[in-house]
Amino acid sequence: MRRTTKIQLALLDNLVWVMVAVFFIINAAFTPQFMSSRNLLNILFQSATLGLMVLGQGIVMMVGELDLSMEATLGFAPGIAILLGNAFGLPAVICVILTLVIGAAVGWFNGICLVKLQTNSFLLTMSTQIVMRGLVLFLVPFSLAKLDSFYTWLGRGRIGPLQVAVLALIVIYAAFEFFFRKTTAGRRFLLTGGNRRASFISGINTEKVVIMAFVLAGFLSAIAGLITAGRQNAVSNNMGSGLVMMAFAGAILGGCSFNGGMGKPVGMLGGTLLLGMLDNALTLNGVDVNLVSATKGALIFLAILLDHLRHRLTAWIMHRENVRRLMRSSGRGASSSGQTEDKAGSGQKQST
Template sequence: MQPLSVPKSRKEKTPSSLSWKLAFFGVNPGVMLGFVLLVIALWATTPSFRQVSTLQNLLQQVSLNVIISVGMTFVIITAGIDLSVGSVQGLVGTVTALVLMAPPLVARFGSGVMVLAVLAGTGAGILIGLLNGLLVAFLNIQPFIATLATMWILRGLAEVLTNGSPVGTAMPGTPLASLRNNILEHQFTMLGMGYVGPLPLSALVALITVVVGHIILSKTRFGRQVYALGGNLEATRLSGINVKRILLVVYLLSGLLSGIAAILLMSKLVSGQPTAGSGFELYSIAAVVLGGTSLFGGQGSVIGSVIGALIIGIIGMGLDLHGVSSFWQQVVMGVLILLAVLLDQVTRKASYR
């Protein structure tokens, strides 16, 4: 028996949704307009914003959220959510640092230990994504509950591994202290703080992630299945599509990208900190929803999530440049999340008219 054709997602079924969402690579035109106006306003009113160093700093700050948000886009399009991405920063960062600073590994591999550290961090991210995928796809636990649980588990494991202390500079007198510190502080840190020409290396990694993510989501059969699953889960299952496999891959992808971001963050911080990444899940969700991805599933785009992340980053930098207290910045971010959810609801209602 031949499987039925892939069911259309909400994105494909509503003409008004098509005209509203597919412009600018699927970005809500209203969000795109807001982004352009925000850039123009800061460019006109804040001279320091026009400096190359400021723009480079912005790209460096936004790149981690962009990488995480690409994975979160896939998850939310399936009508799921991944609350563990912030805790991944803490656990993967500490795992990476522990491998990087292990005296036996440094003694044997020298600077080559950096490759082992990256592989360990990436592998940890994949395993975390696999765990989330198994909980959601095969144990049928609601994504919110499953990833809320792993969020706490991962943060606790990071604290246990480090005894609550950062893993960083080796103390004088410890084995290979000078070599280990040189690798950590002068070589590995280039991943998070280095440049390729005028472009921060982390921004280049983010750019590659965005291009690959956009192609997978918009140009491949798997991407169409992701949209279909979020648009109508039961119809997707009845069409013969392996829903469990799609969910497993989507959460695995989120774990992988969160792990890559964690390695870059650890490199930037020059230490593995068990508390690193606190709140990253909220910034990522806000970026994805601001960019036009529906929390109800079936709609969204990688490019839209990038725009959302840039909006959040530019607002944060603009407030910094104008000397606004960090406490007020938290208030603004909370308001942004509310606006993102309201925008999602309004757009969803409009798409069915």
């Protein structure tokens, strides 16, 4: 393969980062105060919650499912944990652990129901979403304030100039990038999403993988809940409302597909930053909040178009590469090539 082809393919594979770069440069030139280090850190800080949701959703989409309940888990896990903490006078450390455990448990429940009932993840997680949101609205008064500083550390704390939340976002994304690149468990996620029946037949415990994906989504939602609660120094009962759609947006921008088997954390981070930057830049330019939301919607539409374009371009580049190889090999007199082989295969299929 030629080097230019390789570079082209690599750029197409990371199209979202190309978009991030372009958008960044445009804003650096035209948006006032965009380039100040405070603002840049602010973008990251504002993106932390969404980033974790995108990652969670991306992981679930990778195995070919979707999770609507994540946004409710974001409110449910800290809400229930703080209520229990207040009722029994639990220390803050226990409350943090409880939050994470509840998040993971919700995910586990989703996952186990999904694989055992063999139902549709849209319906299932929609039901848990509504149930959890209703419970939070019922149990938690408008908000629970006066949280322990340990509980809010993840959302409010700072290490030097850096917010803990930003650090957490980067560490978690790095960990998951490593997970999917380097570990067998991560590989199993991708294969399960690529073709669940095939993975099952070739000896992968696909049920476990799907359950794990939901557990991770719940767990990440709970962390996102901790960050949100910390940022507003309270647990409010509408925390996370409407966030799940943005989580889908980020995941899709980041290269995930509803068919499963696609996506990587680096891309999802790019998707998150793109959404965060858009939010920030439009606000700085004084655009109305509702219009910002509409623009984000348009961005998702753009992502769909770009995804389509990317597939066509990739196919075209591969085709050109094939033609080149064919020319070279036919020059040496070898007539067997990828393309004719392929047609022979389909011809064979028809004739059996």
